[in-house]
Amino acid sequence: MEVCYKSWGQSCFVCICLTCSLVLLSKVPVHGQQENAVQTEAETSPDEQQAPARVDVEPVAEDADIGSRLKKILVATKWFIDPQVRVEEGVVFLTGEAKTPEDREWASKLAGNTQDVVAVANRMTVTKPSPWDFSPAWLEIDKLRRNTIQTLPVLLIAVGLLLVFWVAAKLVAKLSRRIASHRTTNFLLQEVVAKAASIPVFLLGIYLALRISGLTRLAATVLGGTGLLGIVLGIAFRDIAENFLASILLSVQRPFRTGDLIVVEGRKGFVQSVTTRGTTIMTLDGDHVQIPNSTIYKSVIENITANPNQRQTFVVGVDYEDSLEEAQAVILDVLKQHTAVLAKPESLVLVDALAASTVNLRVYFWISIAKHDGLKVRSSLIRLVKNALVEKGFTLPDEAREVIFPKGVPVRMLDASHQPMKERRSALPADRNNEPEEISTQSEGSLTSDAEEIEQQAKNSRQPESGENLLPPKKLEEAGESHGEEKI
Structure with a gap:
């Protein structure tokens, strides 16, 4: 929630600065616009004054009177440097x-509108401004200062209104988040509901602030451009939007939870987190793998730990001359005595195929993957089954191969120590026959699952991507399931 408030604060600060700038710019007068009515006629720029339609001197004006009257007017305006007027025969x-x-054009119009003037010869020159003359800049700054002072009350009201709606949006978001938390435990849905309820409130505040500031057209553009902006951003950031929508669907449907062992796109690992961008899993080798949410949502997800029990299998080949019923009984007895093999569902030993030199028996057994590791249990069972079959005198031949002896086959007599397997098995001491076989060896290690070890490694490792985990913690979710909470 702290991250959300920070993002709201930054957004509001940017919006306030943008509003202030637009208000100030909208109040700057255009060059040539009429000044305040308080200014005197002499202070007004000549392009804003209209030349009089008629200057009456006397019913019959003399040239000297015309020249004197025009010169006095030009001097009074203070727009000209050393103006001189000479009149001859009305010119x-x-x-x-x-x-x-x-200013030069204005003087021509003034003289042309004077009584008894038949023509005007304007020989005035225009003064070229000095490159070091900063008076226009200072004039604009002074205009901006006056307009800022005039618009300051309106601007303060607009900013205050924007702050009020910002606080209101935060309260609406908090209230919406609290209401949504009673309906669902999904963190992402709670944030989506909170933002969907608070953003319209804040947009209304921006609209009213712009209307008060006099930027009605810009306010209408903000409201009208919101939908268009969403379409443009949706096209430009299609992949990001697709992953975001996929994260919402994954958090709602929950095909897996934190700590589940899944297989997606040929990658197998334990789920660590789900963000708005992708899902992070830790493989059995201890590597972090990030998969985009859109890829996960559209792919086949194999959740191995969804069912606490898992069936494993392996194949054993016995000789054609051996009794298959006895071999099946020996293997089944090993499965029943193994501590990691579940009694229900029952284990099976089925004849699978008639190979080149063996009859293959396929062994099926069930284990609890929450307690035991499938690879370790399978290794232990293969070792125990092989030893049990050998001890019972069964032959485990390899695949038939052609062997060529170019110099013939040597033959030698066997002594008493070389006996068939069954005879040698019966010749073993009684204590050796009754010696129990170890369930697991030192090389196989403990038969327990590696999930807890990998989970501990994930806690100690650096998260490759920052962002809030959209999946609830495993303990919290298990507690909710134990209390029978309904998930949306």
Whole structure:
């Protein structure tokens, strides 16, 4: 939950900064726009002033009066440097320097609209600004300062409203998460429900904050672009979205849980965690393997530990001359006496095939994989069955092979020590016949399962991927099953 609050805080901080910037930019006036009405006529830029339609001097204006009147007007505006006006026969000649081309054009219109002026010869030059003149920049900064002060109250209200909705979204998320926890123990579903309930509340806060700030069009764009943005992100991050949806389905359906031994795409290992990206398993060799959730969801999953019992098998070949019924009885007796073999389901010894030099017997037995390791038990049983058959005088021939003796076959007489297997078995001491066979040898080790050892190794190892495990802990899930809790 701490990670979720941090992500909410970062998102809110970015949204607040973006809102403030948009509000300030929206209040900056465009160049050439009319200034405040408090400014005097002399302080207003000439492109914002309209030349008078008519300048009345006298019913019949003299050239001197026209020139004097125009010069006084040009000097009063303070937009020109050393303006000079000369009038001859109604033709006005303007000289001097104008600060901008707009000022020069304004002077021409002014003179043309003066009474008894028949033509205007504007010979004014435009002053080229110095590259070191920063007055336009300072003017813009001053305008921005004034607009910031004017919009500050509205901006504070918008930010305050955004903070209120942010707190409301957190409360809604917490309440939704608590309600969802009573319905399901799935952590991912709880987070999805919490975000689905809180995000619309926060988006409503952003919309109202933009409306109050005067950015109505941007507010409508935010609401209208949310769905389009989701489609674009879905296409751009298709694999990420596919793995995320697969993680939701896996956490809901739960084909496995933490600690289960599964086989997916030919990889066998114990489940360690399931994140929004993939599932981490630890193989029997102690290696961490990350498999994308989409691959797991679409693949065949073999859950070995879902059923606590597992059937194992191996093949034993006896000689054609041996009694199959006796061989089956000897093998079955070994299976019944073995401590790791379950009594139910019962073990079977079936005739499997007639091979080249042997009659193959296939042995089936059941073990509890929660307690014992299948490979170790199988090794122990093969060793015990082989010893039992040899001790009972059964022959275990190998595959028939052709042997060529180019110089003939040497023949020699056997002494008394070379006896058939049955005779030699009967000649063994009585205590040797009754000596019990060890269930497991030192090389085979303990017959217990390696799941606990691998689980301990997983706890001591570094997790290859950070992220919250979507599967509940094994002890918590077992406790829920013991209390009969229903899983969604």
